[in-house]
Amino acid sequence: MMRELDKLDRAIVESLSPDARVSNRQIAESLGVSEGTVRARIKRMEEQKQLRITAVTNIDRFVDATLAYIWIEVERSDQTRDVARTLAAVSELGFVGVMLGRSDILAITMVKNTEHLASFVRQHISSVPGVRRTESSLGVNFLKHDYRMARIVS
Structure with a gap:
């Protein structure tokens, strides 16, 4: 329990x-x-999987990579969980979440450049059955990246 x-x-x-x-x-x-x-x-x-102690890379120290945010729309809303589960199995994705709002799913990964991002999206995201469209953006300048996001907001 x-x-x-x-x-x-x-x-x-x-x-x-x-x-x-x-x-x-x-x-x-x-x-x-x-x-x-x-x-x-x-x-x-x-x-109880309420806590996981792990090492975390400091993205500010990467000189040859940046965070890529990939916003994904699915064809039908009843496909969202299945598409998200399929994407969660992609080892290069560090985050996959079902979202509220304009896009159904957000996936986050690290890429070397825009060509790398385009190739990754074609090979690993757009090819997943149920994906209608994607929109990507690259992180340019991080002013705050707090890994302690799991704190309960009071």
Whole structure:
């Protein structure tokens, strides 16, 4: 049974967000709980897929690649989930989400240049059954890229 994140769980996640290498002991001391409590809660959140601790690349350091946002419209709305699942299996896509608004799906990847983007879209996106049309844009200048987006907005 999955528990909802309580105040302590959220505080632990907030402590891990800037640097997931922080020790359980440090987190416990800052929150006034035992190290075992922190360890057990992190383990539970990982097991319930509420938390995943992973290394993240810093896109600001890539000199030969940029983020490409690919907005996808499907032919029929009942195809959206199937198209999204197919796209999620494409290893080069770092994000695939079903969206509200003008486009049905947003996919994000890294590309070297516009030619690379055009080739990628032709080979991996437009060829998927159910895709009606795509529109792409390239990230040019990132003023803020916070990987801690999963924080709950209060």
